[in-house]
Amino acid sequence: MTNTREIASEILQRIYKKQHLDKICENEPNFKKLDQRDKNFVRLTILETLRRNIQIDTIIKRFLTKPLEYKRIKIQNLLRISICQILFLKVSEYAVVNTTVEIAKKYKFHKLVNAILRNVCRQKKQLFNEFGNLSNLPSWILKDLKKNLSPTEIKQISKVIVEEPELNLKIKKSYIKFKNWEVIMNGKFIESDILLTKNNGKINKLPFFDEGLWWVQGLSSSLPVKCLDNLFPISQRKERKILEVCAAPGGKTAQLVDYGFQSISLDISEYRINQLKTNLDRLDYKPEIICTDFLNYNPDQKFDAILLDAPCSASGLIQKKPEILVINKQTDLKKLMVEQNRLLEYSKEFVKKDGYIIYCVCSINNCEGYEQINKFLKANKNFSSVNHVDSIKKYGRILSDNMLQIYPKRFKFSDNINGYLDGFFISILKKEKNS
Ligand SMILES: C[S@@+](CC[C@H](N)C(=O)[O-])C[C@H]1O[C@@H](n2cnc3c(N)ncnc32)[C@H](O)[C@@H]1O
Incomplete structure (x- = not known):
């Protein structure tokens, strides 16, 4: 199988079965055989x-008289890929229809595919x-x-998630002044140490990747x-003990080291801890790294701060990881909420007073x-939300209660960025009292 549309539809099928795009692409032999241009096109x-x-x-659905049976899932995915290319990626209609119909012949569904795609081409604008x-x-x-936002605000989120996001790079603080990063990366600083490109x-392949x-x-x-950066002045950082729970693959760990904190970074997953080590190398x-379940961790010290980046549905990343949009996470949500609450409750024991x-x-x-923190604050009156x-x-x-929720959006950083x-x-x- 070498046709990019067939490869794309096979990969799509596995994503609908909850596999991750990056992992599939790393291991899928047919994808690996493609040249870089075709790989980029399949991913896009x-x-x-x-x-x-x-x-x-x-x-x-508009063009089907009755839904395709479950075993016709290959056809469904071929149609999805082809319609996307015709309507949204503006690929030549002729090429899409002809090759897709050829592929569909293998499954004896070429007549249906041909009829649907030709209708799509005819009614494209409409x-x-x-x-x-x-x-x-x-x-x-x-x-x-719907609990927090108006229909217009929800519409704005729907609009932004179909756009291709830019890349944000965190530049090491000690190297910001020594290079003209905006020119080197063809980007713009949107925070003192974050560059948008x-x-x-x-x-x-970007400059200074190997140099780290x-x-x-x-x-x-x-x-x-950055919250910790605001809470603890630079002069105090060496004495402040920070525990980072759920640390892998290490974006925040790197930032903690970069800002001069003494941190211990901990994660339950060996696979992800290895990724963290590679990234930090x-x-x-x-930094000190520990691979263990936090709920079994018994440190003999208390910390000035615990950074808990809890496992979650990742619904905030729908633009960067759109596979989240097609996987129903309703059941996962319930399990995640229990885990988040357990991690929060366990954390409180290891925070110093005023930590x-x-x-x-x-x-x-x-x-x-919001609901997770509300529950925690009700059960733990010795904590306040700062x-x-x-x-x-x-x-x-x-x-x-000072809780910050960011929604996916376009943000105006300055007049032209x-x-x-x-x-x-x-x-x-904040732990106001010990109990
Ligand atoms: C949202 S990710 C963390 C991302 C990371 N902080 C970063 O910035 O790169 C959540 C992490 O929680 C870890 N995790 C889940 N349950 C855990 C537990 N009981 N103890 C420790 N780590 C856990 C997962 O392995 C996963 O790496």
Whole structure:
């Protein structure tokens, strides 16, 4: 099998079965055989198909007299890929229809595929007008968004998640002044140490990758460590003990070292801890790393702060990882909420009086952020939720009790720079009394 459309539809099928795009691409022999140009095209098609999954499936339904049976899933995915290319990627209709019909002959479904794709080509403009603005947000996300946002605000999120996001690079603090990063990376600084640039798909080919002078980190995801940066003056950092729970693959670990904190970074997953070590080796950073379940960890000391980046649905990353849009996480959500609460409750024992828990999740679901912290504050009256500084607040919305929720959006950093922000939730909890 060498045709890019067939490869794309096979990969898509596995994503619908909850496999990760990056992992499939690493191991799929047919994908690995493609040249770089075709690889990029296959990835682009899959990402766009996932981002527009509800629009595309609604169009397919319009042309089917009865739904395709489950065993015809290959045909469904071929149609998804082809419709995406015709309507949204503006690929030559002739090429798409001809090759897809050829592939469908193997499954004896070429007549149906031919009829549907020719109808799509004929009605292209009308379909685009009718379905181009339909929301692609799944119900398990929408349900929670409706609790805080107006229909217009939800519409804005739907609009932004179908765009290709830019890349954010965190530049090592000690190297910011010594190079003209905006010229070297063809980008713009959007925070003192975060640079926004175009995503060309080849991270390890960017300048100074091998030298380890930067790493990829979204601005939203850098904010929890920026909270610590605001809480503890530089002069106190060497004495402050920070425990980072759920640390891998290490974006925030690198940032903690970069900002001069003494941190212990801990994660349950051996695979992800190895990724963290590889990432930090490239940067030549050497914090203390522990691979264990936090719920079995019994340190003999208390910490000035615990940074808890809890496991979550990742619904804040739907633009960067659109596979999240097609996997129903309703059941996972319940399990995650239990785990988040257990991690939070366990953290409180190891925080010094006047110390902090920074709780964060890359989620836009209320139940993983706002409701989780509300529950914790009700059960733990010796903790209070502390104000975020204005420089961080500006990126999101303050829900009650100083909790910060960032929604996926385009943010205007200055008159001529605007860029994409991931969804994120951050709460700073202060231990006012020991119990
Ligand atoms: C959101 S990711 C962390 C991302 C990371 N902080 C970063 O910035 O690169 C959540 C992590 O929690 C870890 N995790 C889940 N349950 C855990 C537990 N009980 N103890 C320790 N780590 C856990 C997972 O292995 C996963 O790496």
